[in-house]
Amino acid sequence: MGGPNNETVGDSFASNKSAKVFVAGHRGLVGSAIVRKLRHLGFTNLLLKTHQELDLTRQSDVEAFFAAEKPQFVILAAAKVGGIHANNTYPADFISINLQIQTNVIDSSYRHGVKKLLFLGSSCIYPKFAPQPIPEEALLTAPLEPTNEWYAVAKIAGIKMCQAYRLQYNWDAISGMPTNLYGPNDNFHPENSHVLPALMRRFHEAKVKGAKEVVVWGTGSPLREFLHVDDLADAVVFLMEKYSGLGHMNVGSGKEVTIKELAELVKEVVGFEGELVWDTTKPDGTPRKLMDSSKLAELGWVPKISLKDGLVDTYKWYLENVKQ
Numbered sequence: 001m002g003g004p005n006n007e008t009v010g011d012s013f014a015s016n017k018s019a020k021v022f023v024a025g026h027r028g029l030v031g032s033a034i035v036r037k038l039r040h041l042g043f044t045n046l047l048l049k050t051h052q053e054l055d056l057t058r059q060s061d062v063e064a065f066f067a068a069e070k071p072q073f074v075i076l077a078a079a080k081v082g083g084i085h086a087n088n089t090y091p092a093d094f095i096s097i098n099l100q101i102q103t104n105v106i107d108s109s110y111r112h113g114v115k116k117l118l119f120l121g122s123s124c125i126y127p128k129f130a131p132q133p134i135p136e137e138a139l140l141t142a143p144l145e146p147t148n149e150w151y152a153v154a155k156i157a158g159i160k161m162c163q164a165y166r167l168q169y170n171w172d173a174i175s176g177m178p179t180n181l182y183g184p185n186d187n188f189h190p191e192n193s194h195v196l197p198a199l200m201r202r203f204h205e206a207k208v209k210g211a212k213e214v215v216v217w218g219t220g221s222p223l224r225e226f227l228h229v230d231d232l233a234d235a236v237v238f239l240m241e242k243y244s245g246l247g248h249m250n251v252g253s254g255k256e257v258t259i260k261e262l263a264e265l266v267k268e269v270v271g272f273e274g275e276l277v278w279d280t281t282k283p284d285g286t287p288r289k290l291m292d293s294s295k296l297a298e299l300g301w302v303p304k305i306s307l308k309d310g311l312v313d314t315y316k317w318y319l320e321n322v323k324q
């Protein structure tokens with residue numbers, strides 16, 4: 001069994017199903033998938049608070065919550081999240097809310113005896129023109145993509161905070177960097193969401209209305225790597241169990257598609273039969289961000305859900321759960 005400075009640890013997380021686990025952001029895309037996974041594994045003592053019940057930007061409330069509840073494990077999936085337009089339009093929100101949430105949760109977790117914390121960042125932490133596939137070592141080697149640099153700077157601070165607490169206090173805080181995610185409970189907002197849910201909604205509404213065209217942003221040439229959120233939840237539990245290193249860990253599918261290919265695939269899954277029209281006044285963002293997830297693969301984790309299967313599953317969820 002390893003302590004905080006060992007690269008890998010034994011099965012101390014998943015073997016204790018009655019451990020008190022705080023999943024922050026449990027109603028979001030990622031948090032809800034982690035809760036499903038933990039419940040499936042038999043965890044019985046999950047600590048869950050809605051944004052209304054506990055605003056994680058309020059330091060004294062977070063401090064009081066940790067003092068009263070004393071969780072043993074923390075998975076930090078609460079954040080201000082959005083797609084390229086939201087990141088570009090609300091830079092102050094993206095940097096300040098994320099810095100506040102993560103600083104409050106990480107510091108209170110340490111101060112109130114949490115055994116282990118997992119912080120979630122994003123593939124946008126890497127330079128705009130990083131080597132592909134992007135290894136963890138590419139962090140802070142060149143300038144960021146301007147459309148999301150505010151969010152990226154907050155996420156980089158979160159990684160560094162976990163590392164600093166490990167170094168100074170010998171405390172077990174780790175970071176996982178997921179690639180672009182999708183799945184049940186995604187945000188389907190027409191402007192502020194990520195590309196995949198935005199297109200699913202737009203194609204669905206066009207199909208229902210019998211529209212002839214759907215507008216898609218940018219040129220269609222950027223490449224993106226997509227991972228189903230149930231795979232990510234599986235990787236999160238894996239990291240909680242098996243990894244206790246200083247370095248952050250990439251979590252990707254290893255497969256990339258152009259936005260044009262993605263749009264064609266979503267169109268097919270939804271069953272829209274009209275044309276695509278490209279709005280090139282909208283930004284493309286970073287040209288390519290395929291992560292190198294070989295470190296995680298070497299530890300023994302690989303994804304299982306293909307993009308096609310994941311899209312079918314997500315559209316089924318959309319039809320059953322999103323008000324039409």
Ligand SMILES: NC(=O)C1=CN([C@@H]2O[C@H](COP(=O)(O)OP(=O)(O)OC[C@H]3O[C@@H](n4cnc5c(N)ncnc54)[C@H](OP(=O)(O)O)[C@@H]3O)[C@@H](O)[C@H]2O)C=CC1
Nearest residue numbers: 025027028029030051055056057078079081122178180181
């Ligand atoms: N979606 C993606 O493609 C990717 C996501 N990630 C990371 O995964 C994590 C989760 O993202 P995702 O699930 O997509 O985001 P969502 O927006 O779906 O969920 C975020 C959750 O955080 C909660 N939250 C936000 N602000 C506060 C606050 N002040 N106090 C309490 N709760 C709050 C939200 O509650 P409410 O809605 O009530 O505000 C929501 O439940 C983030 O760290 C993100 O960076 C990483 C890579 C890709």
Ligand SMILES: C[C@H]1O[C@H](OP(=O)(O)OP(=O)(O)OC[C@H]2O[C@@H](n3cnc4c(=O)[nH]c(N)nc43)[C@H](O)[C@@H]2O)[C@@H](O)[C@@H](O)C1=O
Nearest residue numbers: 082083084087122124148193194195198217218283284285
């Ligand atoms: C996960 C990651 O997500 C964000 O980065 P991003 O990968 O650029 O995210 P995106 O999903 O919004 O766009 C991907 C691509 O798709 C194109 N695109 C086409 N049509 C629509 C469209 O309708 N909506 C959106 N959002 N994009 C569209 C869009 O122009 C771009 O070329 C970060 O800000 C940050 O949040 C982050 O970490």
